[in-house]
Amino acid sequence: xxxxxxxxxxxxxxxxxxxxxxxxxxxxxxxxxxxxxxxxxxxxxxxxxxxxxxxxxxxxxxxxxxxxxxxxxxxxxxxxxxxxxxxxxxxxxxxxxxxxxxxxxxxxxxxxxxxxxxxxxxxxxxxxxxxxxxxxxxxxxxxxxxxxxxxxxxxxxxxxxxxxxxxxxxxxxxxxxxxxxxxxxxxxxxxxxxxxxxxxxxxxxxxxxxxxxxxxxxxxxxxxxxxxxxxxxxxxxxxxxxxxxxxxxxxxxxxxxxxxxxxxxxxxxxxxxxxxxxxxxxxxxxxxxxxxxxxxxxxxxxxxxxxxxxxxxxxxxxxxxxxxxxxxxxxxxxxxxxxxxxxxxxxxxx
Amino acid sequence: xxxxxxxxxxxxxxxxxxxxxxxxxxxxxxxxxxxxxxxxxxxxxxxxxxxxxxxxxxxxxxxxxxxxxxxxxxxxxxxxxxxxxxxxxxxxxxxxxxxxxxxxxxxxxxxxxxxxxxxxxxxxxxxxxxxxxxxxxxxxxxxxxxxxxxxxxxxxxxxxxxxxxxxxxxxxxxxxxxxxxxxxxxxxxxxxxxxxxxxxxxxxxxxxxxxxxxxxxxxxxxxxxxxxxxxxxxxxxxxxxxxxxxxxxxxxxxxxxxxxxxxxxxxxxxxxxxxxxxxxxxxxxxxxxxxxxxxxxxxxxxxxxxxxxxxxxxxxxxxx
Numbered sequence: 001x002x003x004x005x006x007x008x009x010x011x012x013x014x015x016x017x018x019x020x021x022x023x024x025x026x027x028x029x030x031x032x033x034x035x036x037x038x039x040x041x042x043x044x045x046x047x048x049x050x051x052x053x054x055x056x057x058x059x060x061x062x063x064x065x066x067x068x069x070x071x072x073x074x075x076x077x078x079x080x081x082x083x084x085x086x087x088x089x090x091x092x093x094x095x096x097x098x099x100x101x102x103x104x105x106x107x108x109x110x111x112x113x114x115x116x117x118x119x120x121x122x123x124x125x126x127x128x129x130x131x132x133x134x135x136x137x138x139x140x141x142x143x144x145x146x147x148x149x150x151x152x153x154x155x156x157x158x159x160x161x162x163x164x165x166x167x168x169x170x171x172x173x174x175x176x177x178x179x180x181x182x183x184x185x186x187x188x189x190x191x192x193x194x195x196x197x198x199x200x201x202x203x204x205x206x207x208x209x210x211x212x213x214x215x216x217x218x219x220x221x222x223x224x225x226x227x228x229x230x231x232x233x234x235x236x237x238x239x240x241x242x243x244x245x246x247x248x249x250x251x252x253x254x255x256x257x258x259x260x261x262x263x264x265x266x267x268x269x270x271x272x273x274x275x276x277x278x279x280x281x282x283x284x285x286x287x288x289x290x291x292x293x294x295x296x297x298x299x300x301x302x303x304x305x306x307x308x309x310x311x312x313x314x315x316x317x318x319x320x321x322x323x324x325x326x327x328x329x330x331x332x333x334x335x336x337x338x339x340x341x342x343x344x345x346x347x348x349x350x
Numbered sequence: 351x352x353x354x355x356x357x358x359x360x361x362x363x364x365x366x367x368x369x370x371x372x373x374x375x376x377x378x379x380x381x382x383x384x385x386x387x388x389x390x391x392x393x394x395x396x397x398x399x400x401x402x403x404x405x406x407x408x409x410x411x412x413x414x415x416x417x418x419x420x421x422x423x424x425x426x427x428x429x430x431x432x433x434x435x436x437x438x439x440x441x442x443x444x445x446x447x448x449x450x451x452x453x454x455x456x457x458x459x460x461x462x463x464x465x466x467x468x469x470x471x472x473x474x475x476x477x478x479x480x481x482x483x484x485x486x487x488x489x490x491x492x493x494x495x496x497x498x499x500x501x502x503x504x505x506x507x508x509x510x511x512x513x514x515x516x517x518x519x520x521x522x523x524x525x526x527x528x529x530x531x532x533x534x535x536x537x538x539x540x541x542x543x544x545x546x547x548x549x550x551x552x553x554x555x556x557x558x559x560x561x562x563x564x565x566x567x568x569x570x571x572x573x574x575x576x577x578x579x580x581x582x583x584x585x586x587x588x589x590x591x592x593x594x595x596x597x598x599x600x601x602x603x604x605x606x607x608x609x610x611x612x613x614x615x616x617x618x619x620x621x622x623x624x625x626x627x628x629x630x631x632x633x634x635x636x637x638x639x640x641x642x643x644x645x646x647x648x649x650x651x652x653x654x655x656x657x658x659x660x661x662x663x664x665x666x667x668x669x670x
Contacts, residue, residue, distance in 0.1 A: 007447070008447070008450050010527060010528040010615075011450055011451065011454050011528045011531070011615065011616075012450070012454070013528070014454060014528040014529065014531050014532075015453075015454040015457060015458070015531070018454075018457070018458035018531065018532070018535060019457070019458065019461075021458075022458060022461050022462060022465070026465040026466075029469075030573050030576075030577065033571075033572070033573040034571065034573045034574065037571045037573075038571075041571075066477055066478050066479050067479045067480070069473070069477055069571075069572045069573075070473045070477040070479040070482070073469045073470060073472060073473035073477065073572070073576075074469070074470050074473050074474070074485065076466040076469070076470075077466045077467065077469070077470035077489070077543055077547060078470075078485075080466065080536075080539060080540045080543060081489065081492060081540065081543055081544070083507070083540065084500060084504060084536065084537065084539070084540020084541065084543075085492055085495060085499075085500050085540055085541070085543075085544070086492070087503070088499065088500035088501075088502075088503035088504045088507070089495050089499040089500055091502075091503035092499045092500065092501075092502055092503055093499075095502060095503070141390065144386070144390070145387060145390050145391075148383050148384075148386060148387040148390075149387055152384070152387070158387065158391055160653070160656070161391045161394055161395050162390065162391065162394050163656075164394075164395075164398070164649070164652070164653075165394065165398075166597075166652070167597060167645075167648045167649050167651070167652035167653075168398070168601070168645050168648070168649070169600070169601030169602075169603070169620050169644060169645070169648070170601065170603065171601070171603055171620045171623050171624050171627070171641075171644070172601075172620075172623070172641045172644050172645045174627065175401070175623065175627055175637050175638075175640075175641040176397045176398055176400075176401045176641060177397060178627065178631070178637075179397070179400065179401055179404065179634065179637070179638065180397050180400070182634070188414075189414060189415050189416065190416055191412070191413065191414070191415065191416050191417070191634070192416075193396070193397070193400060193416070193418075196416050196418070225394065225397075228394070229394075230663070233660055233663060233664075234663065234664065237660075237664050282494075285496070286496050286497075286498065288603070288604050289603040289604065289620075289624070292603070292624060293603075293623075293624045293627050293628070294627075296628055305496075305498060305604075308498050309604070309607075309608075312501065312502050313501075313607075313608060318502055321502060322502060324498075325496065325498040325499045325501070325502075326499070328496050328498055328499075329494075329495060329496055329498075329499055332494050332496060333494070336494045
């Protein structure tokens with residue numbers, strides 16, 4: 001046993017400080033908000049009493065107090081968002097036009113570098129493969145599974161099995177799958193499931209994660225494995241929300257299961273389907289942990305988020321890192337606009 | 351068929367079996383459906399199961415034979431867990447230490463955004479002030495900013511402070527050792543807020559307006575309404591976001607890498623595991639047990655509170 005509690009005590013002290021800070025900030029804010037208006041209310045009462053005694057017109061209830069309350073309720077959130085998100089995002093945009101040390105303006109050089117450097121073009125291409133395949137495959141599997149287990153026996157258990165990977169960290173998931181892809185030389189006994197299957201089918205074992213472009217696809221499998229559960233849960237809820245009389249009417253007309261799926265289920269869950277695809281697309285664009293844990297971006301597997309981390313935090317190239325971050329943002333925007341337009345369209349139809 | 355018949359009965363009675371062939375086909379269809387569902391379920395669980403079985407096998411067996419041979423020749427040990435949690439050597443993992451780090455990072459990173467977002471959501475839903483819609487739209491829109499956009503400047507904010515035209519507006523934080531947790535909490539809180547406000551606002555704004563009106567007429571102030579009426583009513587939503595944020599922070603790698611660093615004082619489990627996977631990729635006895643140590647807490651939270659999690663997921667994604 002080598003677990004020294006004394007070694008942990010500074011951290012636990014820090015946790016205690018954190019919790020105290022939480023109590024003080026949140027509690028203090030609420031108490032302040034309670035005490036201050038109470039004080040004003042007493043003054044107002046006194047003024048009212050004085051006014052009624054002297055026969056002067058009664059003062060109206062001030063609207064500015066609502067504004068005061070709102071300010072205090074929103075203060076922590078707005079302050080933190082400003083410091084932690086808005087200003088940094090603007091600064092990143094600025095940095096993307098500067099050199100690695102953030103000293104001189106270099107114009108569009110960082111963006112030109114992005115599309116000229118072969119390694120980075122490869123990175124962009126990989127991201128494109130990810131963002132095409134993951135939403136498509138994960139949503140399809142999630143939908144298929146949701147339809148299959150709908151109203152089946154033990155539905156809850158069956159759903160939990162697929163949903164469980166959502167609780168597992170990307171790092172944990174990467175280790176789980178790295179073990180599936182593990183390699184032992186030819187003739188040795190395989191310890192990875194995939195190579196074992198290949199060998200027992202008469203093939204040769206392979207170092208899966210070293211072969212480009214197959215390795216990118218194998219990493220995509222990990223992301224699909226995680227995201228299919230999300231798709232399944234949301235789509236399953238949407239399927240259950242289809243009005244029973246529509247399903248019943250179709251059944252009376254004697255449609256086949258396939259027709260039922262294509263003509264009733266699919267159109268009814270279209271809004272949920274779009275939400276799922278959009279959410280998974282955005283998550284996929286930002287994928288970082290899987291690539292970093294599995295291959296560290298080597299063997300032609302890197303993606304934008306991983307390259308951004310490398311440029312900014314390993315090579316000290318703030319300009320190039322920032323340009324990649326901005327590009328990531330630019331890629332998210334059209335997806336979101338697509339979703340907003342869809343929501344608007346639904347509102348108009350509904 | 352009359353409309354008064356219960357729909358459940360209708361489903362079973364009305365599948366008029368016209369021909370024998372169609373009946374057989376239908377049964378085949380449902381057979382294939384069950385089979386496909388089982389195949390998917392198996393493919394989805396086998397990798398985790400294999401890792402779990404392996405983590406309980408002795409080192410030399412993990413490295414030389416596949417985990418499926420365990421059932422032919424079961425040999426069971428907890429040595430891997432012992433090693434990876436409490437081992438002496440630097441390569442052993444010492445995960446117990448990182449486990450504490452993960453815990454210290456996670457708790458405040460869940461509590462702060464939860465409280466701040468609940469207050470903001472209440473203000474945006476039930477306090478009348480000018481520009482309310484614009485503030486809400488702005489916070490909502492911030493959801494789409496990838497956190498990659500904030501990393502570089504936020505790190506320099508912590509390490510160098512803020513100065514404008516030579517005037518120091520905010521000194522560097524100059525944290526050291528365990529104090530570094532503060533900047534991880536700060537970063538996680540900031541990044542969580544847009545989604546937290548959006549999710550909680552969905553719930554808070556659907557509370558009945560009459561309730562608020564009645565409380566106002568009785569002379570309750572906003573803080574009082576917030577504490578005594580709104581908070582208890584949105585408890586399920588708070589639970590939903592709490593689980594979300596817990597899973598996100600516990601499983602996060604990127605924010606921890608940048609703001610907690612790799613030191614054994616502050617780095618969480620994920621950072622340590624990623625490091626082990628990189629430098630000791632063939633030490634499967636450590637990786638399997640280590641991965642399970644990191645998975646077990648979120649899995650427990652997830653399985654016991656799945657109901658809330660699903661509700662939050664649906665409110666967050668479908669109501670859009």
